[in-house]
Amino acid sequence: MSEIIVMIRSEIGMSRVSILSNQSFQEFVNKVGQIINKPPEALILSLEGVNISSKISPNQQIKMIPNFQNGIFIQVNVDQKKGYKKPQQIQTPEQPKVYMANGQLANDQQIQQVNHKIHENKDHALSQFCQHGPQAKCINCLSSTSTKVEQKEKTEVNKCKHGEGGRCLNCAPYEQEKQNTKTVNKILCQHGPNGKCPHCIDEGQIEAKHVSFDQFLHDMKFKCRGQHPDNGRCNNCLPPTMISYKLKKDCKNHAPYPKAMCNNCLPPSILLKRQVYRHVDYVEFLNIPEMSNLVQYWTSKGKTEQRMGFLYGYYAADPNYQNGVRAIVEAIYEPPQKGTFGHVDLLQDPAQSHADEIATSLGMEKIGWIFTNVNHDCFLSSEELRQAAQYQQIYSIKHPEGCLVSKFLTVVLRTKKDSPDEVVPEVYMVSDQGQQLENDGIFQNSGRRKVLQVRDAKNELDVLPSFVYNGKSVKEFEPDFFIVNVAHGYNPNSNYSILKLYDFPVENRSAVAKQQDLKTFLHKHQKKPSHNRFADFHLLLYLSKLIDIHSVVNIAQFIGSECEVPNELLDIVKMYATGV
Structure with missing residues (x-):
C-alpha cells in the first residue's frame, strides 16, 4: 500500500491530491470534488487528453488503473448542468434524546423540567451519546452554556443587518458569550495536551488581523442562516465581486452616453478603509x-x-x-x-x-x-x-x-x-x-513613494470616482x-519539497554558467538518485538552453513524480557535460 501524488488542473488552478494505491477511483473523485468545491458526479477527469471519468469503474482500485502513476497530471472540468445544485429546504435537526437519572427515556414534560433545571442551576443532562451514569459527565452531556449559545445563534444573530466586522445589539452579546463558552467548555476536556475534542477543536488556530477569504464568505453566509436555503443567495451573502470604477457607457435606461447619463452610470464613491x-x-x-x-x-x-x-x-x-x-x-x-x-x-x-x-x-x-x-x-x-x-x-x-x-x-x-x-x-x-x-x-505616477495619486480627468466627459477619507474628499x-x-x-525540512538542490549558478547574473559548471555539478551529486540529482530549478533552465525544451520538460516530470530519469535522457545530459 503506497501513496500516490496526483497533480490536478482545474478552474481554481493547480492542486495536489494524495491517494492510497488500494483506494477506489470513486474515493479519488470525491477528494477532487472536495478540493474544488464541486459535486463528484459533475466532474470530468481527463488523462493525457482522454476522458477517464466514464471509462474507469468507480470501484476499481487506483493501482489497477493503467498509467495512473505517481506525479501524473489530470485535467478536471465541470459539467455545469450537473454542477448546479438546486436550493434545498432547511431541515430541522432531530431533537437529542434525554434520559433521566433512573435510566428511563424522558417525556416532553420531563424534558421541559430538565431544560429548566439546566438553565437555572447550570446542571447537565445525558444525551443519546453518553456512555456513563446519570451522575457523571462527558463531552456529550447537554450543558447550559452550549444551549444558551445555540439559542442566541437562532434568535439574535439572524437579526443582524450589517456586514462582516460590524457589531450591533443583536450580535455583540452573542460574540462575548461565545468567547466565554470556549473557556468554560475547555474545562470539560478529558484528553492529553496534544488531543482534540469538540470542546477545544478551535484551540491552536491563529487569530489573525485578516480573516481568510473562504472564512469571510462562510461568515457572510452564517448571517443569513435560517433566512433562506443553504444553496440560496441574497444581497447579504453574495461573494464580493470586482466592481468597475469606470463610467458606465452602455446603460439601457436612456440614450447612449454622452447624450444622457443617470446615477447608475457614475462610478461608485470609495471610502478608504483596509480590507478585512x-x-x-x-x-x-x-x-x-x-x-x-x-x-x-x-x-x-x-x-x-x-x-x-x-x-x-x-x-x-x-x-x-x-x-x-x-x-x-x-x-x-x-x-x-x-x-x-x-x-x-x-x-x-x-x-x-x-x-x-x-x-x-x-x-x-x-x-x-x-x-x-x-x-x-x-x-x-x-x-x-x-x-x-x-x-x-x-x-x-x-x-x-x-x-x-x-x-x-x-x-x-x-x-x-x-x-x-x-x-x-x-x-x-x-x-x-x-x-x-x-x-x-x-x-497615476505621483513621483513620491508615500503618496498614491488619483489621475486628473482628461476632459469634462471623463468621470472619475471620488475618494473619501475622514469625511473629506481626497485626491492623494x-x-x-x-x-x-x-x-x-x-521550513528547513526538505523531505516534502519537490526541488532538493540550489547550488547550480543562477541565470542572468554577471557570472554566466558554463559547461564546466554542469560537469562539476553532476560529479558533486553523482551518488544521489537521478530524480534528486537534477532537482535544481536553475540546472533545468540551463539545460533548456543546451538541449530541446521537450527533453527538459520530461526530466522535470520525472523529478516531480520522484521517478528515476531514463538512461536515454541521462546520456544526452552527460554528452553535453563532457563534450563527448
Missing part, C-alpha cells in the same frame, strides 16, 4: 539556500543594484487558520534585468516561457514576485503597489463561488532599519479594491490603505 480578508494566509519558504544566494549577490553589489525575480510554488490548505490557504515557495527565477538604487527595469526575456513550462512539469506555478529594497519609509511605495496590482490582475483565477480572485504574492527583501547587515522578508498583497482601481486606470493618500499583510516563515 486575504486570499493567502501564510507563505512557507522551502528555498532558504536560494533566498540566501539572492541576498549575497545583492550584497556583493553594495546593495546599489536592486534585484527582482518571480516565485514558483503551489498552494495548499493551512490548518492553522480557519479555511486558510498556504502558499509554498520552492524556486525563484531571475529574468534579465537592469537594477538601480531604487528601481529595477526588466529586459526582454525569451526564456520566460521555458521557466513556466519547467515549473508546470514539476507541479508548480508562478505564485508571486520578489524584489530587494533598502528603503524604510513605507511598506510598499506607490510604484511598487501599482506593479503588484498589475501582476495580481494578470494572474487572477476563478473562485468556486464564481468571483475572480488573485493569490499572487509580493515579497520584499529589506534590510533592517536598526541592523543594515541583516535582511528579512516581508510578504504583502494588494486589496481587491486597489487591484481593480489600478486595472481601471484610476491612478497613502498606499497603506490597499496593502494586505501576509504571515510567513521558513
